[in-house]
Amino acid sequence: MSQIPVKDVTPEKEVVSLYAEREHIYVKFYRGIFKNLRIISSALMLVAFYGASWLQYDGRQAIHFDLPGRQFHIFGQTFWPQDFMLLSWLLIILAFTLFFVTVFAGRLWCGYACPQFVWTWFFMWAERIAEGDRNARMKRDKQPMSAEKFMRKAAKHTIWIIIAVTTSVAFMGYFTPIRELIPNILVLDLGPWESWWLAFFAVATYGNAGWLREQVCIYMCPYARFQSVMFDQDTLIISYDEKRGESRGSRKRDADYKAEGLGDCIDCGHCVQVCPVGIDIRDGLQYECVACGACVDACDDIMERMGYEKGLVRYTTEHELEGRKTHLIRPRLVGYLVALLAMVSAFSYVLLTRTPLEVDTIRGRGELYTTASNGDIRNTYSVKIANKSQQDMTYTISFEGLEYAELVGATEVRVEAGELYDHTIFIQVDPRALERPNYEIEFEVTAVNDESISATSESRFIGPTP
Template identity: 70%
Template sequence: MNQIPVKDVTPASKKEKESYDLYAKREHIYVKFYKGIFKNFRIISGAMMLVMFYTFSWIQWDGRQAVLFDLPNRQFHVFGMTFWPQDFMLLSWLLIILAFTLFFVTVFAGRLWCGYACPQFVWTWLFIWAERVAEGDRNQRMKLDKSPWSGTKARKKALKHLLWVFIAVTSAIAFVGYFSPIRELVGNVATWNLGPWETWWIGFIAVATYANAGWLREQVCIYMCPYARFQSVMFDQDTLIISYDESRGERRGKRSKKIDYKAEGLGDCIDCGACVHVCPVGIDIRDGLQYECVACGACVDACDDIMNRMGYEPGLVRYTTEHQLDGNKTHLLRPRLIGYFVVLIAMCIAFGYTIFTRVPLEVDILRDRGQLYNETSNGKIENVYQLKLANKEQIDHRYKISISGIDGLELINNPVVTIKSGELLDYPIRVHVDPNQLERANYNITFTVQALDDESILVVEENRFIGPAPRR
């Protein structure tokens, strides 16, 4: 059989880059200090997350911790609202809304979540800052690691790890403080009076933070986070991504500012490696879009700084789209993006309406299925119901139960009940009616439960009343 001749036209330099060992030992990434607008954005977003994380548990609301997930009592306090296991559906909807928000942002501007808000990278940048404080900038850290052990090296390494441990432990205490009252927790930590579960979770989270942000860093994003694997499915040619303008930057090469580099056949890229030195995942953005890229904008800031120093136009590495790089028009409004936006807005409106119109009273009515109806000694028709009433507020309430739907319908039990805060009350009731009022075998009747001290707490539920079949 004749075979079609194949010729390998891959440049030798490209072959060398693409030839690698799948099981190669990880190379430590030394991130260089830099300045820039996208770094400022990341610092602001990261600082906001850290401030919220460390302070929200300390805020008091109506005499209690504003944000507290009280698992033993199955109460979840979020500022002025208290949620119960019965409200689990709200959590499901919240997670769906967050997922659609992530999809919308990814379609519009790539992995902004990873670069500016992901906790893994917020803490990673915090640990890199501590590393730079203790050991110096990139070149100093590289030199320190290559040097033999000495008193100076041991002191710098010890300071770095002490800072890491301090950040990890305080982060663990802050996290556990959302599940155990933070003021008591900090006091127990100070007096070494922690319970077994608090000790376990503080230790576990501290070790996980220390390992993930201090040692693993980009390995978590590359090998453990699923988002890096499926994000490209949501990209299109109009998605804003960080890209290197190859048509403008090639051919790369070092040069003097005094020469006419265009006449020498050189592009704007001076091959300084600044974009690689500041990358927290250690990639070269000039090789094209890679799934390791977390869209933090570090390479953009570093390249723009070099371009300004050389007197060139910034934007050699920038947020752009494939269409724009190819010289075509970028379409910001496109069907998929609009679809995500419309669905997201609709879900947010529905979720907000549900939250703000939520009644802090749960009412479930179960009709006794053991028998269809009873006939009392005085000839009345009786149905028995089991009411499950849950007071989901932080104060006790008195509730009045009323029924309607059939003329002469009577509630035999005491119509007023008192339910304590957080209590679930099983309340059996009997309902009577004169058989002369029944024209058919079953009716829809309405149960109304109204808080006597708060008119806004009102729940209306329907059920069935079963009687004898009418005589013909």
């Protein structure tokens, strides 16, 4: 009886390093419709970022985050720490917006609107201006240092530093009024904290957009890690049409490549050379892909030159690649949309009905009550009035809940814009009018020139037992 042959199939041991050395990415210059769209979206973001701090509204900076004063001023609206709930709502709304966009259109946010990538493209543009296109940079980096190489490197880093510093100044201009900040910088009249944050944001911008670049997107950004769980087979992605493109191979423009068993992909590598994160889209969907469309533009350009149909690499869905119908309306997308609309509606209602006035009343804690010289029972109250508007206001103070009682003290007060005013006032009543020792009362503070601006605060009046 012959023996069954035995074969050792134990896999060979392979040492895998947890640290992958970074390979420098030389991005090739290209043109295309998606690049133009990205230029437009990036330009709008840059103009908004650099220009919004210069806008004036009602005689003051339109957007000013006054951290020392604990106030945010946004187009005539002043937000205080008590309005922190609105900020929480806004962050939740932005998160659900990102979820909705991701389920529907993949990582379009990353490729067209993420600040990290907008500034990275900005820095890469400066790099190309100073050092030339991809091949020139690669060739020059392999050469020893020369006068030309030094001058080009110096020019690049000078432009980077200028962009980083202007970015830092523009960002700080939202916290220190920009019209005060720039003159103070020019005469070197800055406080230690302003100097620190200006330097920090300049270095952070220079490092993130100039040096780290795609490393932030691949390793540091949490969105890159969890966005894939929100994808489904109907989510818009960038993909290579493997059925149409394989087998790959070079050929002449007019050659009958199909007779040679080749697909439409000529294996030119342009889709890899233009990718800002250095991936090969032909390897399939990868979490590093930021959906910027660079590979789509590059491939379409090659297809046009070869006389082939465009779209070998394109924005598509998994269902479309499989020849199935793409479903625009699906449960998870509808769920995100409904939740988003509900939150936006509630947030808008609260914001539009928000009163630029807040009142809090603290009853005097020294004694339950005092007796006036005429025998009346008196309670002391501290009425705290927060004027959240950007104008000085005059308010009247009234109360209800205790008959035959009167306010003693100034019932009309003037509060400056953004001020928290503490006003002491008394309620006094004849003891014979008291039917019980404890009454719920309500103070009302109303603007003199606009009765729609009004706020109330509850308190108690305490007297002797009848």
